[in-house]
Amino acid sequence: MTDTIFAPATAAGRAAVGVVRLSGPRAGRAVETLAGALPAPRMASLRTLKGADGEAIDQALVLWFEGPASYTGEDCAEFHVHGGPAVMAGLFEALAGLGLRLAEPGEFTRRAFENGKLDLAQAEGVADLIEAETDAQRRQALDQVGGALGQAQARWRDALIEALAMFEAAVDFPDEEVPADVAARAQPVLSGLIGELEHALAQVRRGERVREGFKIALVGAPNAGKSTILNALAGREAAIVTATAGTTRDIIEVPMRLAGYKVLLADMAGLRETHDEIEAEGVRRAKAWAGQADLRIWVVDGASEGTALPPAELHPHDLCVINKADLRSGAETGHALVEARSLGINPIRISALKVGDVAALGEALEQRVVDALSGAEPPMATRLRHRELLSEALERLRRATELQDELELAAEDVRLAGRALDRITGRIHPEDVLDRVFSSFCIGK
Numbered sequence: 001m002t003d004t005i006f007a008p009a010t011a012a013g014r015a016a017v018g019v020v021r022l023s024g025p026r027a028g029r030a031v032e033t034l035a036g037a038l039p040a041p042r043m044a045s046l047r048t049l050k051g052a053d054g055e056a057i058d059q060a061l062v063l064w065f066e067g068p069a070s071y072t073g074e075d076c077a078e079f080h081v082h083g084g085p086a087v088m089a090g091l092f093e094a095l096a097g098l099g100l101r102l103a104e105p106g107e108f109t110r111r112a113f114e115n116g117k118l119d120l121a122q123a124e125g126v127a128d129l130i131e132a133e134t135d136a137q138r139r140q141a142l143d144q145v146g147g148a149l150g151q152a153q154a155r156w157r158d159a160l161i162e163a164l165a166m167f168e169a170a171v172d173f174p175d176e177e178v179p180a181d182v183a184a185r186a187q188p189v190l191s192g193l194i195g196e197l198e199h200a201l202a203q204v205r206r207g208e209r210v211r212e213g214f215k216i217a218l219v220g221a222p223n224a225g226k227s228t229i230l231n232a233l234a235g236r237e238a239a240i241v242t243a244t245a246g247t248t249r250d251i252i253e254v255p256m257r258l259a260g261y262k263v264l265l266a267d268m269a270g271l272r273e274t275h276d277e278i279e280a281e282g283v284r285r286a287k288a289w290a291g292q293a294d295l296r297i298w299v300v301d302g303a304s305e306g307t308a309l310p311p312a313e314l315h316p317h318d319l320c321v322i323n324k325a326d327l328r329s330g331a332e333t334g335h336a337l338v339e340a341r342s343l344g345i346n347p348i349r350i351s352a353l354k355v356g357d358v359a360a361l362g363e364a365l366e367q368r369v370v371d372a373l374s375g376a377e378p379p380m381a382t383r384l385r386h387r388e389l390l391s392e393a394l395e396r397l398r399r400a401t402e403l404q405d406e407l408e409l410a411a412e413d414v415r416l417a418g419r420a421l422d423r424i425t426g427r428i429h430p431e432d433v434l435d436r437v438f439s440s441f442c443i444g445k
C-alpha cells in the first residue's frame with residue numbers, strides 16, 4: 001500500500017496559522033482519530049485535535065478532500081492550526097504515531113503528477129510559482145501551471161502522428177492505390193512543425209532569463225569605479241571601494257528588481273595583467289562571468305590619462321559608461337569614445353557620485369532588460385530541460401526531411417522526435433528526471 005504522507009504546507013517559524021496537509025490511503029483514518037468524524041468534503045470544520053493520550057493539541061480548522069478530487073488525486077486532508085513550533089511539533093508527533101511519514105520535498109506534487117492531475121511541465125510551473133519573486137516570474141510560472149506547454153505539445157504531437165501516418169502508408173503499401181507522392185505530402189506538415197519548434201526554442205532563452213535573472217556584469221580596468229557604481233545602484237555598500245587599484249577580487253552579485261524583472265548585477269576584479277596570484281584568479285573569474293552575462297557595462301575612468309582597451313568580452317549591444325564626469329576629463333575619455341563607437345556603442349558619461357547620473361544609468365539598464373525579456377507572448381519553454389528536448393526533436397525532424405528517399409529511416413526519426421516531445425510533459429519519464437524535477441521543490445508541496 002502507498003505510504004500516507006504529511007508535511008507542513010506553511011513556512012517554519014511563528015505565524016498566525018500553520019497548515020499541515022496529509023495525502024494517502026490512511027488520511028481519512030488519521031482525521032477521524034485526531035478530530036472525530038470526517039467533515040463533509042471541502043467544507044471547513046472547527047475541531048479540537050487530540051493526541052493518543054487524549055490531551056488536546058490545538059483547535060483547528062479541518063478540511064477533507066476525498067480522492068480523486070484532490071490535489072494529489074489521493075485522499076487528502078488539511079489541518080489549519082495555530083502556527084507555533086510546539087503546536088506543529090505536537091501534531092507531527094501525533095501523525096507519526098498513526099504510522100504516517102513526513103513527505104519528501106515535492107512528494108505531494110509528484111503524486112499529483114503520477115495520478116495524472118498535472119503534467120511534468122505544469123509541476124515545474126508549480127515549483128517556479130513558489131520561487132517567483134517578481135511579477136514577470138509569477139506570470140510566466142502561472143502560464144506554465146495553466147498547461148501552455150502541454151497544450152502546444154499536444155498540438156505538435158498531432159502533427160507528428162499525421163506525418164508518421166503518411167510515411168507508414170507509403171512504406172506499407174508501396175504499389176497500391178496510395179499515391180506515390182504521399183511522403184512528399186508529409187513535407188508541409190513537417191516544415192510547419194519545424195517552424196513552431198524553432199519559434200519555441202527561440203523563446204526558451206528569454207524564459208530561462210526571467211526564471212533565473214538577467215545577468216549584468218560591470219567590467220573594466222581597475223579603479224574605474226565599478227564597485228562605486230554597484231553600490232550606488234544597489235543602494236548599499238555591497239562592495240569595498242578604495243583608491244587602490246585592484247581592490248575587488250571576488251565576484252559580488254547583487255540581486256535587484258528592474259521593471260518587474262529579476263536582475264543579477266555583478267561587480268568583479270578590474271581586468272589587467274598581474275603577477276598577484278589572488279588578483280589573477282579574480283581576473284579569470286571576472287572574464288568568465290562577464291563572458292556568459294546577458295549584458296556587460298564597460299566602465300572607463302574618464303579622468304585617467306591612460307589608454308582604454310575594451311574587454312574582449314564586449315558585444316556591440318553592450319553599454320559603455322565613462323565614469324568620473326565630475327573630474328577633469330583625461331586622455332582615456334577620448335580613447336574610450338573612439339573604441340566604443342567603433343563597436344557601435346554610444347557611451348554614457350556619468351559621475352558615480354551623483355545621484356541623478358546613477359538614476360539615469362539605472363533607467364538605461366531597465367530599458368535593456370525590458371527590451372531583452374518582454375515579448376508579445378510569454379515563453380512556453382522556460383528551462384534547460386525543455387531546451388534540450390526541443391532541440392533534440394528539431395534535429396530529428398530536420399533529418400527526417402532530408403531523408404526523403406529513405407522512408408523507413410525518415411519515419412524512425414519522426415517517431416524519435418515524438419518521443420523527445422513526450423518527455424517534455426513527462427509522458428515518457430525516466431525516474432532520474434523525475435527525481436531531479438521534484439527534489440527542487442520545498443517540503444509540503
Ligand SMILES: Nc1nc2c(ncn2[C@@H]2O[C@H](COP(=O)(O)OP(=O)(O)OP(=O)(O)O)[C@@H](O)[C@H]2O)c(=O)[nH]1
Nearest residue numbers: 222223224225226227228243246247248270324352
Ligand atoms: N571623483 C570621483 N571619484 C570616483 C567616482 N567613482 C569612483 N570614484 C573613486 O575611484 C576610486 C576607485 O573606485 P572603485 O569603485 O573602488 O573602483 P573599481 O573599478 O571597483 O576598482 P577595482 O576594484 O580596483 O577594480 C575610489 O576612490 C572611488 O571613490 C566618480 O564618479 N568620481
Ligand SMILES: [Mg+2]
Nearest residue numbers: 226227247248
Ligand atoms: Mg572594485
